[in-house]
Amino acid sequence: MTAKEFIQKFYKSDALIDSETFKLYLHPEVIIDWHSTKGAIQLDYNGVLDLSNELSRAYVRSKVRISHIIEEDDLVSVRYSHYVKTIENPREEMLLAHFMAIWQIKDNKLYRGYQMSQLL
Numbered sequence: 001m002t003a004k005e006f007i008q009k010f011y012k013s014d015a016l017i018d019s020e021t022f023k024l025y026l027h028p029e030v031i032i033d034w035h036s037t038k039g040a041i042q043l044d045y046n047g048v049l050d051l052s053n054e055l056s057r058a059y060v061r062s063k064v065r066i067s068h069i070i071e072e073d074d075l076v077s078v079r080y081s082h083y084v085k086t087i088e089n090p091r092e093e094m095l096l097a098h099f100m101a102i103w104q105i106k107d108n109k110l111y112r113g114y115q116m117s118q119l120l
Contacts, residue, residue: 003105004071007078010110011064016082019052027109034115036097061085063093076103095120
């Protein structure tokens with residue numbers, strides 16, 4: 001599987017709201033540098049899983065729509081929009097945010113992530 005195919009499989013899964021699935025994709029030494037409208041944060045393995053658990057408490061479904069994806073060696077750049085369905089209203093899909101991420105893949109896992117997001 002290419003790095004690009006790996007990233008596409010990751011975003012098609014429910015990993016963002018299912019920490020058990022997320023574990024399948026995470027390298028044990030993963031680090032994500034994330035710049036959002038709330039500032040910059042850095043997440044390690046446990047921080048990523050904590051975020052996934054937090055999202056799973058608010059959302060019953062998660063869908064990512066990729067608009068751009070480019071692969072170069074072990075790096076994949078991806079631009080996507082993240083849609084969710086809330087527990088309160090599981091029939092309505094709402095746009096959570098737009099993202100731009102660069103992922104480094106190591107040992108067929110997400111190793112380094114550089115991400116920017118913008119809420120609506």
